[in-house]
Amino acid sequence: MSKSTVDDSLLKQLFDDMAFQDVKMTNGMFEVNGQPGENEDVIIQGFNSHLACIPSDFDGLVLYTFRYSCGVRLVRSDEVGDEDASPFFEVMGEFEASYLAQHEYEQPILDAFGRAEVGMQVWPYWREFVQSSANRMGIHELRIGSFPRPEVQA
Template sequence: MAKAKVSKKLQQAIDSLVINDVYLKSAQAECEDDFDPKSADSLEVLSVQQMHIVLKSEVIQVDGDGQLVRIHIRLGARWVSQQEEDEEPDIKALIEGQFIAEYLVTDSIEQEAIDEYALKNASYHVWPYWREFLSSQCERLRLPRVVLPTVQFSKQPDPIGL
């Protein structure tokens, strides 16, 4: 199996960015008023939909001549009941979080390299935090446990703000 080739810009970002922090910026976790997961007979007919969006990246000046790169990533899961194909999903519960992956900049880097890194690498740093957050929120809301793989990423839609 051929190994995926890393572009020059992505390699520049890998060489220039060092993970400094990963943290939760905002969160939402709720069940709809008409849905009680402890007494719901229909939990098995609910399907889980997932969301993963890299929202934006930003370069922050810090004291002296240092810089940080912050990459904002939004992740979510929602439990929906089956609907006809042309109907909006009936959302029974959702858990969402916006995380920030923060990197120290060790060498000059182009914005294009940061953008490529944001889309292709930053989620690897956030994913363990999302897995833990989702698992703990499922337990607190008494939702069925969702076991996420160690890493699972789909192709990113056109980013907003990158």
Template sequence: MPDILEQAIKSLAIQEVRLRNTNINFADEIAPLDIKNKKLEVQVIHGVEKIQTHHLQEGESDWLEYNFFYKAGVRLVDVDSKETPLIEIQAVFNALYRTEKQLEKAALEAFSENHVGYHVWPYWREYVQSTCMRLGIKPIRVPLYRVKTK
């Protein structure tokens, strides 16, 4: 399996990261100032949802674009009630990579486990922090991205 992952790492060149869609929910019964008085737990989800392939031709070169859809979410839950989240922020980003050769599905899946998140995570952290400011709440601290080692 490491050979397959190495093939993807050497072949895929990141082109850009785009925000694809987002969803923000702020519980109606909570005012931004009320959050300061609550004991909160932060819950995080993230991962690649799907991968799309596009064939491109620029001049005399043929390229493949791999578009990874990376979903990330964070929510604040009242530790005492554990009911519906007080705040929930979710986003889907597109991480767009180019290569000159077709990659196996296993190589793309191995690459998506750590490397796509590594490229998307700074955009996600900035998005959460700026969204919190717009909501009038203290920024939720999204931790730095950690590459999983086996």
């Protein structure tokens, strides 16, 4: 994804204008494929990503629905970066976060907002889903920390 420069004053206006409404989980998956051996070298991989922003009219305001995806998996250390690796466990989730605004904004500024702010709203829901799913899978030591806040840029 290429990055372009966004006017800081426009970004500030967007942050001030957006009123958070809610978060909904739209898809979730967890899978267990065994447990690592006692001395097996493993690593936890994670990702989070702003996928899209869909604007719609809402009683004279603009309703922005941001789609966001998160995932975490446990793999052998020598399988890091291997898309075809068979993880010991994997948890994935997709969310929609909704905001109301008085103004319409261009896609680059919405993408910057999606990367910087939406993840913070989704993260508590994601953390709870991962931790409760991991506990149900018998993986009690997995903990997801606080949101890794990126720099605000487009």
